[in-house]
Amino acid sequence: MNTINFKTGIVAVAFIFFGITTSTAQSRGDKKPKKATYEQLLEKMDADEDGMLSEEEVKGRLKEQFSTIDTDEDGFISEEEFDNAPKPKRRGKKEN
Structure with missing residues (x-):
């Protein structure tokens, strides 16, 4: 009787472990990030709230280009101009 309960417990733990690793792997999928809209950029970066993005206000790749x-x-x-901007070149994968 104890052997059956032990085996059942091992199988249950294996299924739980499999379920956790499967769900974690799916959540880290290679999904492309969506391009931000101009309105979203205004909300984040338009510090003086004038409805325009100046070079002093923008950050990252937008500032670089x-x-x-x-x-x-x-x-x-x-x-x-934002809508017609050239797409940024893809960065290579980081090496460990």
Whole structure:
């Protein structure tokens, strides 16, 4: 009787472990991040709340490519310029 309960417990633990590892692996899938909308960028970066994104306000890749995106060279990125901006090059996977 004890042997049956022990075996049943081992099988139950194995199923639980399998379920946890499967759900964790699925949640870390290679999903592409969605491109932020212009409105979302305004909410995050428009520090002076003037409805425009200047080079001083933007961060990251947007700041690195500001002069390329600001095609009319007025010092701000408009929604049209943002929508027409070249897609950033994909970065390689990090090596451990």
